[in-house]
Amino acid sequence: MSKQLFPLVMADVALFCLDEEQRLRLLVTQRALAPAQGNWALPGGLLKPSQDSSMEDTARRVLREKVGLDAVPLEQVRVFSGDRRDERGWSLSVLYLALLPKDQVPAVAMHKTDAVAWIDPNSPDVELAFDHASMVQAALQALRAKVRDRKLPLHLLSPLFTLTELQRACEAVLDTTMDKAAFRRRLKEREGIDFEAVEGEEKRGRQRPAQCYRATQEFYF
Amino acid sequence: MSKQLFPLVMADVALFCLDEEQRLRLLVTQRALAPAQGNWALPGGLLKPSQDSSMEDTARRVLREKVGLDAVPLEQVRVFSGDRRDERGWSLSVLYLALLPKDQVPAVAMHKTDAVAWIDPNSPDVELAFDHASMVQAALQALRAKVRDRKLPLHLLSPLFTLTELQRACEAVLDTTMDKAAFRRRLKEREGIDFEAVEGEEKRGRQRPAQCYRATQEFYF
DNA sequence: TCAAAAGTGTTGATCCTACACCCATGA
DNA sequence: TCATGGGTGTAGGATCAACACTTTTGA
Incomplete structure (x- = not known):
């Protein structure tokens, strides 16, 4: 047991985004200081x-200090605590889940105070410090539960998005494929997506342009 | 802002049970010490x-010290934190959810080190100290989400229970009524409740005795 | 005119709800 | 034998997954 009177109290963040190929990615940073110096970990x-x-x-x-991001919507996942998870002694971490809009991903790449990397949260190719591997699992679970529960991970997208982009986002989170028709029917019936951003037609590569949508705040999470 | 270097770190518990009439009840204790001395609050x-x-x-x-309960299954709900929720300064509370088996309810009544009371969590008839009213809301939400998600609040019941008791428990949590046939069909199809405790027939008042069941641990929560 | 992605319609299976019905018991 | 709660069967409606189909663009 530890002799200290007070625990270390900290916050860690599991920040997800979609990469160019619409795959789910997780932000990790390389620790500049001891303990676990040089190792990869969630920003915290x-x-x-x-x-x-x-x-x-x-x-x-x-997030502001380590990655230069401001005003990211955060959601609490859960607490990790104990006398053995950090070599400095009794510690308590509150894990937060955050989704990064597509149009802010470049900003992270720019900000170079810490070494950062985007990794595949399902099969991390780096060893994570402390109990951060469990944290990633917990964050993934929380994220998946929400999408399975018919919530929309709109914060992964730009404010103007196409239905296919939204479907790809859900698929990336759940690691499945979904039926286009069913996905769209569910949405339309739910009454709450505003229609057609009049001229906002994305002229993707070499195919039919897609209708753009905007959602009211209550559909975000 | 506070001048302290370290926050207060604590745990609070929202402990639910079913009363004699199968209504959901929440345990509150009367605070023996300052702050909020004499007020009602969650045990913490x-x-x-x-x-x-x-x-x-x-x-x-x-739970052991305040209510004399041991080995209660606990589940984390979430953290409440800030510099204004406790007059002593910056504080952080981890809220836990617990369900008390029917056969242990009397034990709480016996243990008299603190004044305790069971209240209706939906319309508390006492004012709760600190932000404990929000905590109750959060705990209720977590509990309801689980039952809505088809999980069974078996910890509210004795190890041997009837299907009607189980249904009443779910109804008490969700504050609805459910269809008997549908409820039973869902259970039977889910394959995992062991059948007939051979002679364990509860001879309730003046009606047909009910079959007793026992569930494997994986169905508890 | 063809490939590729947008977008829609149909059908059969599945799940859910509501309600009717039978069964076993104590009084 | 009746009231009460335990326990089951069925029929109609809603939901959902799968798949085929049409549309619109760039090359």
């Missing part, structure tokens, strides 16, 4: 009671 | 790093 950091007015603030600040 | 307490090897341990210890 210690609570600063004087700066943060909640753990969500901590997570937000961490 | 501070992390003791030297005794607890995880936050779940903290929750378990709290």
Whole structure:
């Protein structure tokens, strides 16, 4: 057991995006300091009671400082705690889930204060520090549960999106393929997607252009 | 903002049971110490790093110390944190959900170290301290989500239970009524409830006795 | 005119709801 | 024998998965 009186309190973030081929990707950073220096880990950091007015603030600040991202929608997953998960002693981490809109992915690549990488969350090709492998599992599970529950991962897309893009996003999360007709019928019946951004037609490569949609905030998660 | 370096770290427990009339009830305790002395609140307490090897341990210890319950299955709901929820300063609480088997309810009544009460979680007739009203809401939501998701709140019942008791438990949680035939069909098809505890027939009041069932552990939650 | 992706319609299987019905018991 | 709650069968409606089909564009 530890002799310390207070635990370390921190926030970690599992930040997902879609890559160019619409595959689900997870952001990891290379740790600049001990412990686990040089290892890969989820972006995270210690609570600063004087700066943060909640753990969500901590997570937000961490994202700002480590990846240069602001105003990312966050969702709590769960707490990881114990006297053995961090060599510095008793620690408690609140894990947050975040989805990065397609149009902000380049911003991460630009910001170069820390080494960052996008990895496949299903089969990570790097070893993750601490219990961050479990965290990734938990975050994935939470994300999948939501999509399975008919929620739409709209935050993975740009504000203007096509139905096929939305379907690809759901498929990437659940790692399945879905029927186009059924997917669209479910959406249309649910009444809440605003139609046709009048001239917003995406002229993709060499095929028929697709209708663009915009969703009201309540459909985001 | 607070000047403290470390936050208070604690665990709170939303412990549910069914009363004699199969209604969902929530355990609250009267606070013996400041802050909020004399007010009602969820049972909770501070992390003791030297005794607890995880936050779940903290929750378990709290239940043991405050209500005299041991080995209650716990499930994490989520974290409540911030600099304004507790007058003592920056604080972080991990909320746990627990279901109390019918045959252990009397044990709580016996244990008299703290004043305890069972209240209706939907319309609490007492004012709860801190942000515990939000906690109750969150715990209820988590519980309902599970039952809606076809999970069985078996921990609310004795190990030997009748199908009607199980249905009443689900109904109490969701605050609805369900169709008997449909409920039973769903169960039977799911293959996993062991049948007939040979002589375990409950001879309720003045009607036909009901078949008793026992479930394998994987169906509990 | 062809490939590729957008977008729609149909059909059979499955699940769910509502309700009717029989069964076993205590009074 | 009647009231009460345990337990089952069925029919109609909603939902869903699978697949075939039409449309619109760039090359």
